[in-house]
Amino acid sequence: MEMEAGGRCSRKRKSAGLGSLEVGAASEGRGPGPTAGDQEPPPPLPGAEGGGSDRISDLPDAVLGEIISLLPTKQGARTQVLASRWRRLWRSAPLNFDCRPYLFDEDARDAIISRILAAHQGPGRRFCAPVYHLQGDRAEAWLRSPALDNLQELELCSYTFLPATPQPLPASAFRFSDTLRVATIGECHLTDSTVQALHFPKLQKLALKRVSISETSLHIMLAACPALECLLIKRSTGFRCVRINSSSLRSIGVEGFSYQKGLEFLELVIENAPSLKRLLQLGLCDFLHISVISAPKLETLGYLSSGSSSRLVFDSTVIQGFKVDSFTTTVCTVKILAVEMDALSLDAIIDLMRCFPCLENLYIQSNGPGKPNLWRRKHHNLIRSLGIRLKIVVWRRYRGIKSHVDFATFFLLNARVLESMTFEVDDNDYNEAFFAQQRRTLQVDSRASRDARLRFTSDWSYHFIMDSSVHDLDPADPFEKTQPPKADTNFMLCGNC
Numbered sequence: 001m002e003m004e005a006g007g008r009c010s011r012k013r014k015s016a017g018l019g020s021l022e023v024g025a026a027s028e029g030r031g032p033g034p035t036a037g038d039q040e041p042p043p044p045l046p047g048a049e050g051g052g053s054d055r056i057s058d059l060p061d062a063v064l065g066e067i068i069s070l071l072p073t074k075q076g077a078r079t080q081v082l083a084s085r086w087r088r089l090w091r092s093a094p095l096n097f098d099c100r101p102y103l104f105d106e107d108a109r110d111a112i113i114s115r116i117l118a119a120h121q122g123p124g125r126r127f128c129a130p131v132y133h134l135q136g137d138r139a140e141a142w143l144r145s146p147a148l149d150n151l152q153e154l155e156l157c158s159y160t161f162l163p164a165t166p167q168p169l170p171a172s173a174f175r176f177s178d179t180l181r182v183a184t185i186g187e188c189h190l191t192d193s194t195v196q197a198l199h200f201p202k203l204q205k206l207a208l209k210r211v212s213i214s215e216t217s218l219h220i221m222l223a224a225c226p227a228l229e230c231l232l233i234k235r236s237t238g239f240r241c242v243r244i245n246s247s248s249l250r251s252i253g254v255e256g257f258s259y260q261k262g263l264e265f266l267e268l269v270i271e272n273a274p275s276l277k278r279l280l281q282l283g284l285c286d287f288l289h290i291s292v293i294s295a296p297k298l299e300t301l302g303y304l305s306s307g308s309s310s311r312l313v314f315d316s317t318v319i320q321g322f323k324v325d326s327f328t329t330t331v332c333t334v335k336i337l338a339v340e341m342d343a344l345s346l347d348a349i350i351d352l353m354r355c356f357p358c359l360e361n362l363y364i365q366s367n368g369p370g371k372p373n374l375w376r377r378k379h380h381n382l383i384r385s386l387g388i389r390l391k392i393v394v395w396r397r398y399r400g401i402k403s404h405v406d407f408a409t410f411f412l413l414n415a416r417v418l419e420s421m422t423f424e425v426d427d428n429d430y431n432e433a434f435f436a437q438q439r440r441t442l443q444v445d446s447r448a449s450r451d452a453r454l455r456f457t458s459d460w461s462y463h464f465i466m467d468s469s470v471h472d473l474d475p476a477d478p479f480e481k482t483q484p485p486k487a488d489t490n491f492m493l494c495g496n497c
Contacts, residue, residue, distance in 0.1 A: 057085070065093035069125045073097050077116075094125035095147050110138075117145040124148035128155040132167045132187060143172040151176040157186030157209060165189075166212045174198060184470060186210055192217050200225045207232040207470035215239035222246070229275075230473040233265065234282070241267040244276075251278040251473035256285045270295050278478060282468050285310045298331070302338025302363065302479060304352070306345075317355060324351040331356055338363035338479050346373040346407050353386060360389055363479045365396040366404070373406040388415045394479075398423035400434060405441045412442055418449040423456050430458040435491055444494050452494075459489035 056064075068076050068090055076096055080087045097116060099109055113129055127148055131139040142148075154176055156169065166189035177200050186209035195217040200206075203225045209232070213221070218239050222228070228246060232253040242265070244252065256265050270276065270292045278300040281288065288310045292298065304312070304322035312319040318326040322339045334356040339349070344366040353359055393411055398404055411418060425434070435456060438444075444454060460481060472478055 057083075061089060061092075064089055069094035069096045071096065073116075091119060091121050094123050094152075095120050096126045097124075098126065098128040099130065100128065113142060114138075117142060117147045120145075120147035122147045122149045124151040126153040126155075126182075127151055128153075128184075130158055131156055131170060131173075132158050139170045140172050143170055143175070148176070150179045152179060153182040154180055155182075155184040155186075156188070157184065166210075168194070178202070181205070182470065183207070184209065188212070190217060190221070195221050198224050200228075202227055204228060205230040205232075205470045205474070207234065208236050209234045211236040212238045215241065218242065230470050232468065232470045232473060234468070236265060239265060241269065243269045243271055245272045246276075247272075247274055249273055250275050251280070251478075252276065253278075253280040253282050253468055253470075253473045254285065254288065254290075255281070255283040255468075256288050267291075269293065277476075278473060280468075280473065280478065281305075281308070281310060289313070296333065298333050300336040300478065301334055301356075302336070303340050303365075304337070305340040306342045306348075307340070314355075319352075319355070322352070323348050324355055327351065327355060330354070332358045335359060336361040336363075336477055336479065338365075340365045340367070342367050343371055344368065344373065344403055344407055345371055346375055346410055347371075349407075350386070353388070353390075357387065358389055361392045361394075361477060361479075362390055363394045363396075367397065369399070369401055369403055371403065373403050373410070375406065375410050389417060390415045391417055391419045393418070393421045394424075395422065396424045398425050400425070400429060400438055400441070405438075408442055412444070412447045412452070412454075414448055415452075416448045418447070418452040420453045420455065423454070424460070425456055425458060427458050430456065430489070430491070435493055439493055454493040456491045456493060457485065457489050459486050 059067075064086075068079055071079070073096060076093070077090060080090050095116075097113070099113065122145075124147055129142065131142070154173065156173060166187060168191060169185065169188050171194075174194070174197075177198055180200055180203050182205040183200070183203060184207040186207075188211055190211060190213040192214055195213070198221060204227055206225060206228060208218075213236065215238070219242075222231070222244075227248055229248055230251045230253075231244075231249060233242065234253070234255045242254075252268075252270075254265070254268055264287075266287055266289060268288060268290045270279070270290070271294065273295045275297060276295040277297050279290070279292070279295070279298060280300070280302055281290075282303070285305075286309050290310065291313045301312075304319065306322050308321045310321065314331050315329040316326060317324070317329040317331070322341065335358055337352065337356060337359055339352070339362075341348070341364070344364075349362075349364075388411070390411060393415075395408070398408075408421070408423075411421065423438075438456070442454070475482075
């Protein structure tokens with residue numbers, strides 16, 4: 001047994017000093033003083049003031065501007081202290097502004113937004129800010145600023161301020177419709193008259209969060225996005241059924257909300273989606289009925305939950321929650337599946353594998369001890385005919401109890417192409433004694449795939465995208481954890497042993 005070296009993933013960030021964003025126009029307002037992290041500017045670049053040359057300074061202004069625009073707001077503004085050349089670069093680089101690090105002080109935040117928009121020349125790359133709490137014409141003034149001309153990404157949500165009734169979006173929010181590629185709209189009411197005039201020729205990602213919109217207007221809006229690739233509908237009301245007919249759409253994420261006033265979102269029909277690869281149910285989808293009529297490239301499904309009453313229908317195959325109620329049609333395109341179970345059930349997983357016989361990646365969250373998962377006699381004849389193709393299994397909340405061990409050994413002893421199996425365990429179980437016990441009970445030395453790696457971790461084992469953004473829908477495997485693990489949280493039980 002050997003310990004796997006884990007990379008460090010620092011989550012400690014210095015508090016963002018509001019004063020550090022008071023760029024060229026800092027003298028126009030009074031903000032808090034700089035934090036400790038802001039008191040000493042970074043050293044100047046070698047040769048930046050004429051004492052030689054460096055590779056970064058050799059880059060043209062346009063390239064440096066693109067680099068600056070990809071930085072977080074605070075870091076982008078602070079590049080002005082590097083050298084005199086950089087002072088004008090930030091003001092002309094595409095503006096990337098995200099208000100979320102500054103939500104704790106509403107008045108100071110609003111003042112900073114106004115000053116930055118006044119100091120920047122534009123164009124805009126990204127603007128993320130709340131507007132519904134503003135009085136008078138301030139929101140219109142922000143959105144009409146030249147600093148946001150040709151904006152590519154717009155996010156207007158309430159964050160900490162939830163209006164009692166949904167407010168209409170400022171009219172100027174739609175002046176970017178010709179250039180937007182990403183739009184996140186939240187906590188507002190989209191009127192029929194507003195939506196009918198919209199057209200988003202370049203929009204690739206659209207998120208509607210806690211939005212009120214009529215069913216007719218929603219379909220008009222989707223039809224006005226001919227390049228749309230990712231669609232997120234989260235806790236929105238005013239419509240009952242969404243019908244998808246799109247040649248470009250690749251990812252859909254939906255979350256219902258049964259406690260909000262207004263007409264509830266109850267039905268999703270995928271009528272014709274030739275490019276659709278990912279269909280994700282996020283959070284509460286208790287009564288959502290999903291019918292997949294035509295999605296020939298669908299590869300990813302999740303989360304199927306035992307605590308949900310949602311129905312997923314492929315032709316005459318019906319999955320209720322995460323249990324297969326009726327099985328007549330196999331879906332051979334699905335390769336990635338995420339399930340959440342209160343009671344761990346091997347029988348239910350085997351039924352899903354029969355529905356999706358080409359399944360390669362399985363993500364499991366188990367919240368309870370589960371049922372007896374004995375399989376040697378019960379599924380003896382099925383094992384050969386099933387043809388398990390699983391390569392990756394990731395399991396959250398593995399406890400090492402008998403029902404969990406029986407469940408795990410089914411895959412370890414029968415999945416011949418298994419590459420890795422990851423167990424996320426409680427901190428109390430992350431120790432040498434537990435690992436030694438699991439080596440024996442899981443029969444690691446008898447595993448069907450000699451190349452299979454078993455990893456125990458006390459860190460998050462996969463990307464649990466419940467608090468999702470539209471960007472979470474884009475990766476080929478949206479459940480795969482891409483952040484480096486925290487130090488001392490990973491133990492490799494076997495590699496090539």
